[in-house]
Amino acid sequence: MDNSAKYRPWGRLREVINNIGRDKFFFYGCLSTEDRCVGALSELEKMGAIGGVSLVEIADIPSEYSESAAAKRYVNEKRFEEIGFGSALIEKIDLLDSEEKVFRWVEECIPRSSKVILDISSLPKRFFFAAVKILLRDPRVEDLIVVYSLPTRYYGGNLAERPSDWRALPLFGPQQYPDPKYDLAVVGVGFLPFGLPELLKSGFMEAKPHLFFPFPASPATYTKTWDFVRQIESSLSLNAEDQLAQVNAIDPSDTFDHINWLTDNGRLSALFAPYGPKPMSLGMAVYAAITGSPVFYTQPRVYHPDYSTGIKIGGDGHPLIYAYCLKLDGRDIYMVEKK
Amino acid sequence: MKTRKNPFQELYVTEAFINGRSDAFVEGFSPLIVGHAMGLFQPGNVILKGLPGSGKSMLLNLLRPDTRISYHRSKIDFPVPSEFASFIGAGINLNLSGADTFGLRPFDSDPEINKFVTPLYFGDFINCWIVHDIFSSVKKFQNANEESLCREVGININTCLVDEAARRLAADSCWFGYFDNDSGCCDDLLRGLEKRITIYRSFSQRNIERIPDRIQQSKTDIGIPITKAVQHLRDAGVIAQHVQVYVRIDQYEELAWLDEIRSYGAIFQQVIHKLLGLRDSRVSYRVGTRRFAWAPDPTMFGTAARIENERTHKEIDLDEILLRHENRRTWTFPKIATDIFRRRLESSGYNLKGTKATMLRHVLGRSLAPNGEIKEYVKTSNPSDRLIRFDKSWPEDFNEYLREIAKTDLLSAVLGSAWARQKGKSAILEERPLPESPPWGKKVWWKKERYPIALMQIASRNQQQLQWSGEEELLALSGSNILAFLSLCQHIWDAWLRDMQFELLPEESVPQISRSVQSIGVQEASQEWFQKIGNSEHGDYRRQRFVRYLGEIFYRRLIDDLAMSNPGHNGFSVKIYDLESNPSIQKFLNTLEDFGDLMGMKHTSKTKGEKRWKWYLNPILSPYFNIFHVHTKEPIYVASEQVGDWIEQATHSGGRTRNG
Numbered sequence: 001m002d003n004s005a006k007y008r009p010w011g012r013l014r015e016v017i018n019n020i021g022r023d024k025f026f027f028y029g030c031l032s033t034e035d036r037c038v039g040a041l042s043e044l045e046k047m048g049a050i051g052g053v054s055l056v057e058i059a060d061i062p063s064e065y066s067e068s069a070a071a072k073r074y075v076n077e078k079r080f081e082e083i084g085f086g087s088a089l090i091e092k093i094d095l096l097d098s099e100e101k102v103f104r105w106v107e108e109c110i111p112r113s114s115k116v117i118l119d120i121s122s123l124p125k126r127f128f129f130a131a132v133k134i135l136l137r138d139p140r141v142e143d144l145i146v147v148y149s150l151p152t153r154y155y156g157g158n159l160a161e162r163p164s165d166w167r168a169l170p171l172f173g174p175q176q177y178p179d180p181k182y183d184l185a186v187v188g189v190g191f192l193p194f195g196l197p198e199l200l201k202s203g204f205m206e207a208k209p210h211l212f213f214p215f216p217a218s219p220a221t222y223t224k225t226w227d228f229v230r231q232i233e234s235s236l237s238l239n240a241e242d243q244l245a246q247v248n249a250i251d252p253s254d255t256f257d258h259i260n261w262l263t264d265n266g267r268l269s270a271l272f273a274p275y276g277p278k279p280m281s282l283g284m285a286v287y288a289a290i291t292g293s294p295v296f297y298t299q300p301r302v303y304h305p306d307y308s309t310g311i312k313i314g315g316d317g318h319p320l321i322y323a324y325c326l327k328l329d330g331r332d333i334y335m336v337e338k339k
Numbered sequence: 340m341k342t343r344k345n346p347f348q349e350l351y352v353t354e355a356f357i358n359g360r361s362d363a364f365v366e367g368f369s370p371l372i373v374g375h376a377m378g379l380f381q382p383g384n385v386i387l388k389g390l391p392g393s394g395k396s397m398l399l400n401l402l403r404p405d406t407r408i409s410y411h412r413s414k415i416d417f418p419v420p421s422e423f424a425s426f427i428g429a430g431i432n433l434n435l436s437g438a439d440t441f442g443l444r445p446f447d448s449d450p451e452i453n454k455f456v457t458p459l460y461f462g463d464f465i466n467c468w469i470v471h472d473i474f475s476s477v478k479k480f481q482n483a484n485e486e487s488l489c490r491e492v493g494i495n496i497n498t499c500l501v502d503e504a505a506r507r508l509a510a511d512s513c514w515f516g517y518f519d520n521d522s523g524c525c526d527d528l529l530r531g532l533e534k535r536i537t538i539y540r541s542f543s544q545r546n547i548e549r550i551p552d553r554i555q556q557s558k559t560d561i562g563i564p565i566t567k568a569v570q571h572l573r574d575a576g577v578i579a580q581h582v583q584v585y586v587r588i589d590q591y592e593e594l595a596w597l598d599e600i601r602s603y604g605a606i607f608q609q610v611i612h613k614l615l616g617l618r619d620s621r622v623s624y625r626v627g628t629r630r631f632a633w634a635p636d637p638t639m640f641g642t643a644a645r646i647e648n649e650r651t652h653k654e655i656d657l658d659e660i661l662l663r664h665e666n667r668r669t670w671t672f673p674k675i676a677t678d679i680f681r682r683r684l685e686s687s688g689y690n691l692k693g694t695k696a697t698m699l700r701h702v703l704g705r706s707l708a709p710n711g712e713i714k715e716y717v718k719t720s721n722p723s724d725r726l727i728r729f730d731k732s733w734p735e736d737f738n739e740y741l742r743e744i745a746k747t748d749l750l751s752a753v754l755g756s757a758w759a760r761q762k763g764k765s766a767i768l769e770e771r772p773l774p775e776s777p778p779w780g781k782k783v784w785w786k787k788e789r790y791p792i793a794l795m796q797i798a799s800r801n802q803q804q805l806q807w808s809g810e811e812e813l814l815a816l817s818g819s820n821i822l823a824f825l826s827l828c829q830h831i832w833d834a835w836l837r838d839m840q841f842e843l844l845p846e847e848s849v850p851q852i853s854r855s856v857q858s859i860g861v862q863e864a865s866q867e868w869f870q871k872i873g874n875s876e877h878g879d880y881r882r883q884r885f886v887r888y889l890g891e892i893f894y895r896r897l898i899d900d901l902a903m904s905n906p907g908h909n910g911f912s913v914k915i916y917d918l919e920s921n922p923s924i925q926k927f928l929n930t931l932e933d934f935g936d937l938m939g940m941k942h943t944s945k946t947k948g949e950k951r952w953k954w955y956l957n958p959i960l961s962p963y964f965n966i967f968h969v970h971t972k973e974p975i976y977v978a979s980e981q982v983g984d985w986i987e988q989a990t991h992s993g994g995r996t997r998n999g
Contacts, residue, residue: 064881064990098443099443099444158874158880161873161878161880161881163876163877165590165593165877166434166876167434167593168440170443172544173440173543173544174540175537175540175541175546176537177533177540178471179435192874193874194874194876194878195876197351197875231874
């Protein structure tokens with residue numbers, strides 16, 4: 001079966017929620033320094049679609065930004081209260097806290113509802129990849145919607161700092177031994193390739209790199225993403241014709257289909273390096289969770305407190321918040337069907 | 340060759356993991372480095388220290404069976420002398436293997452028990468992995484169908500003997516009965532180990548609920564199954580008695596990172612130290628690490644005992660070996676770099692025939708002497724006063740004297756302008772008649788020490804960037820680091836390809852790249868290395884900001900020093916005891932040194948008996964800051980408190996000095 005022909009519901013938050021006809025969801029989100037962190041929650045609350053909430057407040061490692069980051073998180077905590085929720089619903093976890101804490105945060109809320117919304121707008125990859133995998137494979141979760149808010153703008157300087165060495169994201173490490181030979185290394189192109197050349201040279205040389213270039217890109221991000229490609233190219237020879245694909249930056253389904261096509265519906269093995277936009281990373285997370293593929297990343301230890309500002313408003317005057325259905329009525333929307 | 344290729348496009352040919360790429364390794368590897376690290380190919384544990392890009396991985400890759408087989412098949416002599424070449428290599432990459440995921444999930448719900456058992460499971464995992472790799476290496480040699488190679492290494496090609504060794508190992512008490520019933524041959528042993536490794540990985544990924552009882556009850560002692568494996572291979576006659584087994588431990592230093600998330604990094608490092616502390620002659624370990632990532636006083640797991648250099652292991656410092664010391668003749672890096680350069684061109688299809696000089700010199704030419712270099716900055720024979728820089732108080736006839744000198748030798752005139760400003764030398768301003776030959780002309784060392792600062796000031800006054808080109812300068816900018824050298828070559832070649840894209844030149848002929856094109860490439864490489872401080876693996880913008888801050892301080896001081904009294908102020912120095920009393924600053928500077936942002940070295944103070952440490956920017960960063968790379972005279976003497984202020988200011992000003 002051709003996976004690309006599958007219908008995977010996604011679109012603007014309001015439309016998706018209205019169309020799937022559910023009422024109350026349990027909402028997982030992140031209390032961060034970004035304005036967008038409570039954007040989706042606010043919209044959903046207005047729609048009366050919230051049945052429970054748990055936000056995780058994530059503090060980076062101590063840095064020169066700690067004070068200003070804490071102040072910004074406080075402002076967002078007030079917004080959270082204004083929406084109608086109390087600070088008791090906020091779980092504090094440090095960015096580099098033990099993975100167990102992250103898992104526990106997700107797992108402990110699962111019994112509270114079979115309908116779940118996960119807002120990945122401000123969730124670091126170390127958290128959101130694990131959350132997607134846990135929620136996808138838990139049969140108690142029957143409806144799983146992931147939401148993402150576009151910011152008005154990103155900070156012009158360094159968005160993140162002090163990356164760790166590259167390592168597998170929690171729950172996405174290699175399992176089989178001996179390690180299979182990886183055919184492909186699928187790289188989401190982002191702003192900063194922290195350590196990516198080292199990853200590609202260090203043990204997965206046999207994996208042919210494929211770069212997913214987010215498209216369309218704004219002029220501001222366009223330069224940064226090409227600079228990312230240039231930095232990769234200074235370490236590895238790339239053939240633009242078959243190693244660089246333009247992928248819809250806000251549609252995880254497009255990313256998923258591209259991966260399916262590249263891997264011949266899972267026949268070829270792939271590893272992932274999600275440096276690109278969150279929806280693209282979501283496509284990778286879903287594919288990797290289904291197929292047990294490893295995902296590697298160089299987790300920054302510090303994010304700039306002005307990482308992004310605002311929530312982008314669409315031509316219709318409503319915020320640009322997208323929703324992606326991963327499970328509906330207990331049915332997986334994304335599948336890899338080997339030929 | 341269809342299109343002109345950049346032979347340096349791929350930087351990591353010999354550094355990278357080489358499964359499937361071992362032919363490229365054989366072509367690119369320079370055997371000249373081996374002689375300087377012979378300890379790696381002799382029995383005994385070795386800690387191989389070096390900066391990123393110093394060639395640690397390249398050397399350790401020689402231990403891999405694939406490399407050995409590739410050398411044999413390509414009929415190229417294995418670079419290790421035959422008397423040291425009877426070895427098999429195996430190893431573990433702590434990151435890739437998943438060993439670093441231990442502790443991710445508690446093995447026991449009781450935190451005290453968990454704390455106790457986690458390092459034991461970690462050790463067991465390492466044992467399984469390495470034993471599997473040792474047997475796999477032996478099989479790889481046997482399956483390569485290269486009988487003469489097996490003879491050369493000292494491996495018996497009879498596969499029944501490996502089965503026998505595997506049977507004996509499986510029955511060994513070191514496994515506490517794990518293999519009792521199901522190991523009849525080598526493949527059974529390997530399958531059993533694979534299963535055990537996969538169970539550990541699955542547990543970490545939360546795909547199974549618990550570690551099965553069979554494994555819980557057979558946790559092995561770190562290192563013991565490894566030595567037993569080697570012993571059984573010898574006893575069964577698979578490997579000859581003299582054959583050494585060298586085991587690589589890759590990514591050791593990354594364990595320290597684990598401390599940030601689950602407090603096991605230091606404990607896991609102690610487990611690795613225990614391997615070295617076993618001092619069992621049957622197997623030797625090789626650990627590659629950055630200089631400061633290796634603890635000065637490493638302890639072993641489960642004991643207060645320590646491992647010590649020259650007792651439990653030998654430390655080889657690659658940076659120290661490759662670095663230039665006082666005597667240029669003992670500098671090994673140029674020979675290695677020259678060889679790597681030729682190999683890269685050769686493997687890219689360039690025709691190297693008919694060139695008498697080394698390829699490096701043929702392509703880049705020689706660097707210019709100061710008098711030649713100045714002509715590149717100032718073309719006119721009648722330089723303006725702005726370039727010489729007179730003092731308002733000087734008599735006009737002295738200015739005229741310098742102007743005359745400048746017509747034939749601008750460099751001398753600029754040095755004269757500094758001479759007249761120096762304490763005790765300004766008498767020349769009053770001296771009449773002015774001497775026919777200037778007094779500084781005879782001061783060979785005085786001049787030599789000031790050529791770099793004079794050139795820098797002239798270039799700056801003429802609103803030009805300093806230029807770097809030629810073999811000698813390229814080697815100096817590389818700072819004896821192979822990756823830096825390759826990166827410079829890559830950018831120079833790229834600049835040349837852009838420059839020559841419309842020229843008709845036979846595709847395979849080796850180019851001679853002009854000075855100006857080289858200079859563009861050098862600037863690009865320098866900029867990239869500066870960016871990398873912030874955004875590469877382990878990148879840190881705090882380090883980048885500090886480097887920027889230093890670069891701007893050095894630039895300003897050197898440009899403003901009209902008397903050229905301090906031509907060594909492209910570095911700074913701190914008393915060692917002062918530094919030791921400020922551990923946080925010492926740690927920060929060590930980190931910069933460890934990642935190659937700064938180069939640190941001990942030096943003799945101008946105060947007798949005082950011990951100091953000095954730092955310079957990595958030479959490859961010099962072009963970015965437009966500062967010369969030569970180290971001469973005394974650096975800036977500062978207290979550690981001052982360095983602390985710099986760090987503080989750099990952090991809060993984005994690395995910009997007040998003037999910058």
